[in-house]
Amino acid sequence: MLTRRPRRNRKSAVIRAMVQENQVTVNDFIFPLFMIEGENKKEEIASMPGIYRYTVDLLVEEIGECLDLGIKTFCLFPSVSEDKKDSTATEGHNPEGLYQVALRTIKAKYPEAILMTDVAMDPYSSDGHDGIVRDGEILNDETLEVLGKMALAQAEAGADIIGPSDMMDGRIGYIREVLDDAGYTNVSIMSYSAKYASAFYGPFRDALDSAPKFGDKKTYQMDPANVKEALIEAELDFVEGADFLMVKPGMPYLDVIKTLSENFDIPITAYNVSGEYAMLKAAAQNGWLENDKAMMEMLLSFKRAGASAILTYFAKEAAILLK
Numbered sequence: 001m002l003t004r005r006p007r008r009n010r011k012s013a014v015i016r017a018m019v020q021e022n023q024v025t026v027n028d029f030i031f032p033l034f035m036i037e038g039e040n041k042k043e044e045i046a047s048m049p050g051i052y053r054y055t056v057d058l059l060v061e062e063i064g065e066c067l068d069l070g071i072k073t074f075c076l077f078p079s080v081s082e083d084k085k086d087s088t089a090t091e092g093h094n095p096e097g098l099y100q101v102a103l104r105t106i107k108a109k110y111p112e113a114i115l116m117t118d119v120a121m122d123p124y125s126s127d128g129h130d131g132i133v134r135d136g137e138i139l140n141d142e143t144l145e146v147l148g149k150m151a152l153a154q155a156e157a158g159a160d161i162i163g164p165s166d167m168m169d170g171r172i173g174y175i176r177e178v179l180d181d182a183g184y185t186n187v188s189i190m191s192y193s194a195k196y197a198s199a200f201y202g203p204f205r206d207a208l209d210s211a212p213k214f215g216d217k218k219t220y221q222m223d224p225a226n227v228k229e230a231l232i233e234a235e236l237d238f239v240e241g242a243d244f245l246m247v248k249p250g251m252p253y254l255d256v257i258k259t260l261s262e263n264f265d266i267p268i269t270a271y272n273v274s275g276e277y278a279m280l281k282a283a284a285q286n287g288w289l290e291n292d293k294a295m296m297e298m299l300l301s302f303k304r305a306g307a308s309a310i311l312t313y314f315a316k317e318a319a320i321l322l323k
């Protein structure tokens, strides 16, 4: 005689729904959006079918559509022409540069949209690195000053959440102080705390043409073999004043999301990165995986692991499906 029959709790859709432990809703999503200079242009990214780079005018329209679908938070990434790049990423804090213009334009049209930024030198750096380079070395403390200027320019332009993605030491404390000194005590920081030196960023670097011009990012991004190091990074970010901790990539690092969510009492965000998106799209285009089901299962895995928010290129598709 079997006393315990777990299948009884799976016997109908109603009971299955009743006992469901985790759910994905549109409130969980942060939608990353790529931007280009110019007007009235929208270019599809070859390695990310369905994802585009938009000029600001069309980006505003896209955000309007997403707001109607219930997506409220957006993260912006700039694609900057080679002639605007230099060794100190000056364009990144230009008040009239693409990034700041986009923030102001979106906020003017949709004040209710929550805008998250990316703080890192790479899209603006002639070296394609996240920090200042000297003799092949990525300098830490010199880079902090640039990051502070970027964060401040973004806050001045209306950013709600600053997202440092560079992995320099001490950046959260440095940026928090810069923001507070300028009176932006209400601007949040979502730290890319456990950001790994991953092979899953390839399509993103295509989208922004931001691949490193030499070497790799292993002296600042984390070793995929490590999880204790993620606890140290998260602890520092927490102490330095981060409001959210992010793990990136997402799917290959669910254990890291789980570990951070068990050890920290501030929200954890999963970044379901470009390579994860590209993998599913490629398989779906070949008829090897069912796009919608695999997508929802992937998104659910982040919630199950303990993430409260998900940065994902699937946000719009998933929002349409959930409606």
Ligand code: PBG
Residues within 6 Å of the ligand: 118, 120, 122, 130, 165, 166, 200, 201, 202, 203, 204, 205, 272, 273, 274, 275
């Ligand atoms: C910039 C940055 C990267 C991503 C987000 N911010 C690329 C990198 O570190 O090389 C990757 C996101 C993705 O792959 O979707 N520092």
